Amino acid sequence: MPVDRAEDNQFEAPDNIDEAALAAVLRVVPLGAAVLAGIAVALVVLGYLLVYLLVFLPRGVVG
Amino acid sequence: MSDRYHETPQHWILRTELLWAFGVGVLVAATITIIVFTALTRNINPPSNVERVDPKTLHLSGEFAEQNLGTVVAADGTVTARIIATQFMFAPHCIAVPEGRLVTLRFASPDVIHGILITGTNVNTMVVPGYVAQVHTEFTRTGELLMPCHEYCGLGHSEMWANVQVLSAAEFKPDRDGRVTCAQH
Numbered sequence: 001m002p003v004d005r006a007e008d009n010q011f012e013a014p015d016n017i018d019e020a021a022l023a024a025v026l027r028v029v030p031l032g033a034a035v036l037a038g039i040a041v042a043l044v045v046l047g048y049l050l051v052y053l054l055v056f057l058p059r060g061v062v063g
Numbered sequence: 064m065s066d067r068y069h070e071t072p073q074h075w076i077l078r079t080e081l082l083w084a085f086g087v088g089v090l091v092a093a094t095i096t097i098i099v100f101t102a103l104t105r106n107i108n109p110p111s112n113v114e115r116v117d118p119k120t121l122h123l124s125g126e127f128a129e130q131n132l133g134t135v136v137a138a139d140g141t142v143t144a145r146i147i148a149t150q151f152m153f154a155p156h157c158i159a160v161p162e163g164r165l166v167t168l169r170f171a172s173p174d175v176i177h178g179i180l181i182t183g184t185n186v187n188t189m190v191v192p193g194y195v196a197q198v199h200t201e202f203t204r205t206g207e208l209l210m211p212c213h214e215y216c217g218l219g220h221s222e223m224w225a226n227v228q229v230l231s232a233a234e235f236k237p238d239r240d241g242r243v244t245c246a247q248h
Contacts (some may be wrong), residue, residue, distance in 0.1 A: 037083070060184070
């Protein structure tokens with residue numbers, strides 16, 4: 001059986017990424033993800049509230 | 064430099080995820096609060112009724128026999144409409160209801176699962192064979208409303224619909240037996 005060498009494996013090959021630069025990027029990335037997801041969720045909630053206030057409540061009693 | 068700057072990326076990501084989870088928790092709590100608030104203050108609830116009926120003898124006797132179908136006003140003034148949903152029609156095909164009064168709609172099916180909604184209202188329920196589907200509602204505008212079957216029930220499903228005629232107090236006149244039928248225009 002041939003032994004896998006680290007440099008043959010795309011996941012383990014050295015990538016020459018500066019750890020400090022990576023840490024700096026990772027400090028910002030979650031903020032961007034949160035803003036993007038926040039906008040998406042806010043739009044869904046806004047749609048829900050508009051339907052609730054302008055369609056559901058005026059249609060009145062049911063049960 | 065702030066303490067946050069000295070945190071590892073893993074800590075920062077964990078903090079963001081916890082904050083997001085908290086935000087989602089707030090949204091879920093707000094949604095549940097709105098549902099409960101609406102139910103308590105506006106009397107808007109999901110229709111719920113567990114009441115058995117024998118689908119095999121539906122048409123022979125009892126509440127859903129042919130002579131009992133349609134709208135009837137009881138001596139105490141309560142308005143009840145009884146409708147059979149069957150492949151591929153509603154009986155009766157037109158249901159007369161009053162404007163601005165609480166109406167009880169009762170549905171039963173002798174064959175397969177159907178579903179109904181009344182356009183422009185919150186009325187929406189399944190009609191399951193063996194059970195009586197019951198919905199209380201109040202119609203706020205006069206006019207003709209469409210009531211289609213909204214649960215696929217077979218090849219004729221798209222032809223299965225009825226009219227709901229919302230009549231003003233002047234037009235909603237029960238006969239001697241308390242029965243009200245659709246006005247002919």
